[in-house]
Amino acid sequence: MRSIEDKIIDLLGHRKKHALTCREIADRLGLRGRERKLLTNALEQLTRKRTLQEHRGGYRLFQQQLHTIEGVFSLAEKGYGFLRPNENQQEDLFIPARHIGSAMDGDQVLVSCHVSIRDRRPYAKVVKILQRAHKQVIGFYQLRGKRAQVWPLNKKLGGQILVTRNNEINPGEIVAVEINQYAQGDMAAKGEITEVIGAANNPQVDIETVIRSHDLPHLFSSAALAQAEATATDIDPKEIAQRVDLRHLPLITIDGETAKDFDDAVTLQQQADGTSKLWVCIADVSYYVAPQSPLDLDAMDRGTSVYFPGFCLPMLPAALSNGICSLNPDEDRLVMTAELLFSKDGTRLDSKFYPAVMRSHARLTYTQVSVCLETPEQSDLDPSLIPQLLQMVDLTEALAQKRQLRGSLDMDLPEVQILLDEDGHPLDLKKTERTMAHRLIEEFMLAANEAVADYLTGKGWDMLYRIHEEPDLLKLQELQQLAAECGVGLVLGKKIQKSLQQLLVDIAEKPEARLVNQQLLRSLQQACYSPINSGHFGLATDCYCHFTSPIRRYPDLIIHRILKLAIADQSKSESLSKSQLSKLGLDCSAKERRAMRAERDLVDLRCCQVMSKRLDEELTGTISSVTEFGFFVELDDLYVEGLVHVRSLQHDYYHFDPISLTLIGERRRTEFRVGMRVKVKVTKVELWRRRIDFSLLEDDSPLSSKKKR
DSSP states (O other), rough: OOOHHHHHHHHHHHHTOOBBBBBHHHHOOOOOOHHHHHHHHHHHHHHHTTTTEEETEEEEEOOOOOOEEEEEEEEEETTEEEEESSTTTTEEEEGGGOOOOOOOHHHOOEEEEEHHHHOEEEEEEEEEEEEEEOOOOEEEEEEEEEEEEEEEESGGOOSSSOOOTTTTSSSTTTEEEEEEOOOOOBBOOOEEEEEEOOOOOOHHHHHHHHHHHHTTOOOOOHHHHHHHHSSOOOOSHHHHSSSSOOOSSOOOEEEETTOOOOOEEEEEEEOOOSOOOEEEEOOOHHSSOTTTTTTHHHHHHHHEEEEETTEEEOOOOIIIIIITTTTTTSSSSEEEEEEEETTTTSSSEEEEEEEEEBSEEEEEEHHHHHHHHGGGGGOOTTTTTHHHHHHEEEHHHHHHHHHHHHHHOOOOOOOOEEEEEETSSSSEEOOOOHHHHHHHHHHHHHHHHHHHHHHHHHTTTTOOEEEBOOOHOOOOOOHHHHHTTTTTTOSSSOOOHHHHHHHHHHHHHTTTHHHHHHHHHHHOOOOEEESOOOBBBBTTBSOOOOOOOOOTTTTHHHHHHHHHHHTTTOGGGGGGGHHHHHHHHHHHHHHHHHHHHHHHOOOOOOOOHHHGGGOOOOOEEEEEEEEETTEEETTTTTOEEEEGGGGTTTTSSSETTTTTTEEEETTTTEEEEEEEEEEEEEEETTTTEEEEOOOOOOTTTTOOOOOOO
């Protein structure tokens, strides 16, 4: 039965601004006896809650002082949306589906803010589209009778776009459409096909569509290409004479098998007193890319290189990234060097920074180094390199121990490698392991980055820090709950880094280790670039920057320029101001996120393409998350996620418990919770949604029926 408060709200909701007296409300609602006596109390309660307001001796709904906010519109899969306000301090606002209007995902919009009469929750209505994010859309060309349509690949961009029929385009081909009339109400959008990109089953078309869907700059300007081609392939002897000559040192590069741009080289020497001297040499990109030059403007526009399976969209043209800036073996190269001295326990005792010239003595791969470190006597590497590789392991372990003691988080998250054929079609998925060879380079790069940040900060230079702020408590509480479900404790106190570190140690040998690592990663804030140093939570350091990858990251190039000025004792006025760095930091952070989304998008597509060949295959996995509409399962070894929809659980009716994040059967009380092992069958793959559907085997029961409390 509806309450008297609900009846009052409904009545006055039809009256809008007109007020009714207490007697008028009682008469219109037909209140009698005891209900009529309760009316006064109900009116007082609703007025106190600001649902009603007194007006001219009567009552009416509270008149909101409407205000508007500008921000970016984000569309959810279920049809509703959110506004991300331009003012970062404000929280996202919920926008019901009926109030979205013609807004598309990514549009800059103006919304009016409201408060729900019933539950007092805030929501927004789209009032005006301020700036469209998508003037062009990539989609499938389809025919419907005599009409032609293009359906966007990105379903967040709405429904079909009506286009002129073109008999030279085959249905199903991918095309680019220029929108000339946006959707409004029941009227579909209209547009004009500007380009036929190609067949949907072409790997190169997949890459092209992802690049365009995420608005990644993919063509260098003619001026930048001309500048790159004009760059000398030989180094001027006069420049070499002005630099520290390190060509005698046995510097080596260690990268993946398919890498073509080598921007870091290292070598290590143990000193007579037991200390270790490490040289980290980084390609001197700033020597070839001057501020505001065509190359610099294009690099700034990209912000970062983007790495797809089997393909790289570089920040710099190949003449630089794979040529004169790449530390190729047996070739003279200009570098910026960090010369670091460490004690046996990994404490940095001294650091020097200077421009140098070097010559790589070997191009090694992670696989080669890993094999060498496991069985040195069977290695086919140059015997002169093996002793320093073994010494590098000792320093790596000391540096890692040092980081661990201060609370640095070392999350071990194996990833999936996509195996491709010669034409770029995905063949299979393979788990990648993080070896000592990977850890070795990681530790040395971390040490160099931290040393440069300390040096520039000590000299008082404004710079771009790589910052990582403390995690949100609510997300940590969700992690704490997951850990408890997996039988591991997490104490959320003052020493949170130590607690998280202990959690990683405690969960390491359990089958749920990857799930907990992933949830921890989701719980953390996203690292970004800023001239305001707020420290790096994940690394547990007060001072950190990016210095080691100027070929592929624009912030590193900026740090190189500032470091050169600092070394030469130049005036700080010659560098970027804090306000310029602030704007640049926001821009580089946004472009980093854009690249990550694009990389994830294509990886998800390739995974779906592989799994589409494995329909009806039975596989085992672990429940990685649970929602009201089902649960996601991550497959063993493949690290591919798929959804078991609650509709497919046919032998019971399931309720979702938001507290324990569990689906519970109404009759049989079967529970599905994070961490449970299940057996599933691949039932459906939707490439455009990047979604894989599973059906549960074993009679709708987990492999292990034991409940984890």
